[in-house]
Amino acid sequence: MTAVEQSLPANNLQPKTIYLKDYQVPGYLIKTTDLRFEIYEGETIVSAMLHLYRNPAAQAPATQLTLHGADLELVSIALDGKILSADDYEFGEENITIFNTPAEFKLLTITKIKPEANTSLEGLYRSRTMYCTQCEAEGFRKITYYLDRPDVMSEFTTTVVADKKYPVLLSNGNLIDQGEADNDRHFATWHDPFKKPAYLFALVAGDLAHIEDSFTTCTGREVALKIFVEPKDLDKCEHAMTSLKNSMRWDEQVYGREYDLNIFMIVAVDDFNMGAMENKGLNIFNTSCVLAKPETTTDAGFQRVEGVVAHEYFHNWSGNRVTCRDWFQLSLKEGFTVYRDSEFSADLGSRTVKRVEDVSLLRTLQFAEDAGPMAHPIRPESYIEISNFYTMTIYEKGAEIIRMLATLLGKENFRKGTDLYFERHDGQAVTTEDFVAALADASGRDLSQFKRWYSQAGTPRLQVTDHYDENTQEYSLTIKQSCPPTPECQTKLPFHIPIAVGLLGSAGDLPLYLKDAEPDFETGDNTHQVLELTAAEQTFVFQRVQEKPVPSLLRGFSAPVKLQYGYSRADLIVLMSRDSDGFNRWEASQQLGLQAIYFAMSIYQRGENLAALQLDAELIAAYRSVLQDESLDKAMVAYMLSLPTEAYISELAEVVDVEAIHHSRSAIRKILARELRTEFMGIYTAYDHTQAYAATADAIAARSLKNVALGYLMLLGEDELIRACEQQYRTANNMTDVMAALTQLVNTDAPLAHTLAESALADFYQRWQDESLVVNQWLMVQASCALPNTLAKVKSLQQHPAYDGKNPNKIRALIASFCNGNAINFHADAGAGYAFLADQIIVLNTQNPQIASRLLTPLTKWKKYSPERQGLMKAELERIMAEPALSKDVFEVVSKSLA
Structure with missing residues (x-):
């Protein structure tokens, strides 16, 4: 049979929109899937034997079968052992339809694919020294012809055959056979007894090392645990293994979920579009989400590994089973x-x-x-x-x-x-x-x-007003809900919203007696109540309230809403200082910071000099009290001292004034640095920089607070403090402290800091150039620098040997860090940042559409900026839209942004 190669739809045609209302059950289901992969340099031959049968849930008996397929070369196709002729089937844009199919049959397809040329990183592709897969959401169709939809679940048996220079051959399930093959090759066969959709399929072939452990389940079964990495990374796996065992234990204790296979495997891959993938029994991870050791990984990195390992493991039930x-x-x-x-x-x-x-x-x-x-x-x-x-x-x-x-x-x-x-x-x-x-x-x-x-899309808004009646000792909260129009719906019906509340009096939390309701004893006392808002407007009345309280609203952020209540500065200081709800203490600190920043913005926008700005003594005293409150977790102190981010302030704005936000926030931080210099110095000098690293909550909290103090002190620009920061960079025994110091040096606008920053950046790269994940941090700190001329630096780094424009981690570290996380520079220079981003997207559009579409986010917000910036950003979106070969990924985001 003549080989046939699939092609994408004509690029000048608008991609098809898929609607939930059009869902129909599949006409056929797949009982078993038997796969054989013959991996050779340059091409892989995939044989797929599918046992298909008509779906009894279908409205009418199916008489033809349409399978998904993309970027495949069909070698042969046979139905129940009979080779089909060209008249027996036809190709569509991303599918093949086989005519006159019986009620039950076996279909064998043999296809060729080219993993080495697969830059989309979907389906089977090559990453450095290994072959691996990513099939969610629709990558399996790039491997073989299949019903590539999540409601078609099948029992998979997979045989992988490769040269012995790829000694590790893995797939889903349990290993049932392995051995020698011809021409110095070998094979491994894996069987997954649990039905799964194709998006959960996984395959890995490579020269990998691994660490091994085991876990005894709640019913006494022994499960082998293996983490596979490139040999150079073998010393960075222990934290992931500990996190995995903790996850397995937690899921049994909290949800009663026991693991079901004989083995659980993780593989770390350097080229990966996402964070990780929960393929049944064989999780494939971006290296950034599995590798960790103190010398190369920050505290945030350790926490990310723990969270992502847990997330993918928990998917075994909430996603796989x-x-x-x-x-x-x-x-x-x-x-x-x-x-x-x-x-x-x-x-x-x-x-x-x-x-x-x-x-x-x-x-x-x-x-x-x-x-x-x-x-x-x-x-x-x-x-x-x-x-x-x-x-x-x-x-x-x-x-x-x-x-x-x-x-x-x-x-x-x-x-x-x-x-x-x-x-x-x-x-x-x-x-x-x-x-x-x-x-x-x-x-x-x-x-x-x-x-x-x-x-219903959108973020609901809650407007809260209150009234206190001294005579009846009743306190009422009236809550109105609304939700702005969104593309799918202009008018929203009321949501059902849980609103956790408390009331603060002069001596602390007040007991709650909600009229016509029982107290909420979920927390073990009667000072906490969950109100259920179900109407557009409701009033809740509390009785026996002996003084006018300060309401603690939306405790623990009990609903994803925007809350409006007329808190005074005095109210916020009460909440920040005395609320028993830790989240609302932090929230009060954020609101106080916002008030100060908004005041500074008003001065900046009038053209006045921010250097003369002062904060009142009461506000400074509130921040000082937080620093002196030994009852608070050090991490909470660090968060409460960190002002709202520029990104959050921009999200709140109707029209984003980039310069006003940046310079006003910086001015407030400098005032706090000056006024609280003694306290910050006390925190920094009291910290023992020689102590051994530990990734415990207490140790992470202590480092966090110490480095927040360093960040404030560096704003003072004093040579003594700059040298102390450089000393931390040179002597730190962990990457958290190294990166904290390097970040401050790079972002401090003082002659000594500039000199030391250049020296430290050169030293850092020299020391870590062979550690890809560490180099990503080096790229990120430079791309995120808020000082002028950062765009020129980013462009120069694109030519640096450290940068690889095909690696998603490198793209995120350099391009996304600049465009998403460096507003003051991205929006500078009359749209130069916008044009730079559009250039990157146009290149990635054909190379890796997923990454291209995700990079678009900053340009999609064009309507939130000034008319001048709107015009410049919109022009770049239109330039992207005019590309003759626009991917579905990019087309969707750009077209919706321009609508």
């Missing part, structure tokens, strides 16, 4: 699993600190997404390219939806609901409605209104 019916249900597995990994990290560390970190991310990035052209519900109604919907909304807001359900149901009923969900749907591909139904059935709660969170 129970998966999503279609990609519109993506948050069913991702939102639930993000919530699970967040709770895991909170249990192992500081719950308040973890909550602050999660909410900071949500309010900066997801709220901006909700307000932009790509706004969508956590269960979207349509998409053009599913890869564009691996978003903050699906993941982070999705997790907040689960958190609200856990809050409304309570710990016991939420556990009953998840138990029922796993029991009812094990081995199935299901929907968000199935998940909510399990929780409702187990708890007896009516969650029908709550389901609007799944179908």
Whole structure:
């Protein structure tokens, strides 16, 4: 048979939109999938034997079969052993249709693919010394012809054959056979007894080393644990292994979920579009999410490894054993699993600190997404390219939806609901409605209104007013909810919103007696209440309130909303100093910081000199009291002293004034540095820089606070302090302290700092040039520098041997760090940053569409800027749109941004 090569659709045609309303069950299902991979240099031959049968759930019996396929060369195709002729099938844009198919049959296809030429990093591709796969969401169709959709689940057996220079051959499930093959080759056969969709398939072939451990499950089964890496990285795996064992233990204790295979494997890959992938029994990780040791990894890196290892392991049940019916249900597995990994990290560390970190991310990035052209519900109604919907909304807001359900149901009923969900749907591909139904059935709660969170996009806004009646000792809170229009819906129905509250009096928390309701004893006392807002406006009345209180609203950030209440500065200082809810103490510090920054912005925008700006003594005293409060976790002190970020302030603005935000925030920080110099010096000098590194919560907190103090002190520009910072860089025994010092040197505008920064950057690269992940940090710190001329530096670094324009980690470290995290420079120079970003996207559009579309985010926000900047940003979007070979990924984001 003549070889046929698939091609992409004509590039001048608008890509097709996929709608949830058009979902239909597949006409055929696949009972078993037997795969054989013959890996050669330059090409791989894939043989796929599929045992297919008509789906009894289909409305009418199927008489033809359409399989997905992209970038494949078909060698042969046979139905029940008979080779098909060209008249028996036809090719579509990304599929093949076989005519006159019986009720049950076996189909054998043999295809050729070229992993070495696969720069999209989807399907089977080569990364450095290994072959590996990434199949979520639709990468399996780049491997062989298949029903590449999540509701088609099959039992897989996979044989991998390769040259012996690739001694490690892995796939999903348990190893059932291995041995010699002809021509100095060998093979390994893996069998996964659990049905799975194609997106969970994985394969690895390479020259890898591994560490090994074991875990005894709650029923006494021994599970082998292996982490595979390039030999040079073998000393960076222990933290990931510890995190894996902690995750397995936690999932048994908290959710009753036991691991099911004989082996669990992780493979670290340097070229990877995402963070990691939960393929059944064989998780493939970006190296940045598995490798960690103190000399090369920051505290944030250690925490990321712990969180991502947990996330991918937890997917074994919330994503693998129970998966999503279609990609519109993506948050069913991702939102639930993000919530699970967040709770895991909170249990192992500081719950308040973890909550602050999660909410900071949500309010900066997801709220901006909700307000932009790509706004969508956590269960979207349509998409053009599913890869564009691996978003903050699906993941982070999705997790907040689960958190609200856990809050409304309570710990016991939420556990009953998840138990029922796993029991009812094990081995199935299901929907968000199935998940909510399990929780409702187990708890007896009516969650029908709550389901609007799944179908309505946008960030709800709560406007709160209060009234205190001294005579009746009643205190009322009136709460109005609204939600701005978003692309999918102009008018929103009221959400079901849990609002956790407390009331602060002169002696601390007041007891709560909500009229016509029982106290909430979930926390073990009667000073905390969860109000349930279900109408557009509701009033809640508290009785026996003996003094006018300061309300502590939305405790623990109990819902992903924007809250408006007229707190005075005195109220915020009370909350910051005395609230028993740690999250709201931090939130009060952020609001105080915002008030100060907004005042400074008003001065800047009037053209006045910020150098004369002063902060009142009461505010300084409030920050000083935080520094002196020994009851606070050091990490919380560090967070409370960190002003709201430029990105968060920009998200809050109707029109973003980049320069005013940057210079005003910097001015407030300098004032705090001057006024609290003694306290910051005390923190910094009291820290023992010689102590051995530990990745414990307490040790991380101490380093965090010490380095926050260093950041403030460096704003003073004093030679003595600059030399102390450089000394930290030279002598630190861990990458956290090295990077903290290097970052401050690079960002300090003083002659001595410039000199020492250049020397330190050269030294850093010389020392770490063979450690790819460390070099990424070197690129990032330079791209994020807020001093002038950073764009020129970024362009020069693109020519540096350290940079690889095809590696997603390098692209994120340099390009994304500059365009996403360096607003003052990205928006400078009359649009030079916009043109630079557009140039990168145009190159990546054909090379790696997923990465290209994700880089677009800064340009999608063009409507939030001044008319001059709007015109420049829009012009770059139009230049991208005019490209003759635009990928679906980029087309969707650009077209929606220009709409």
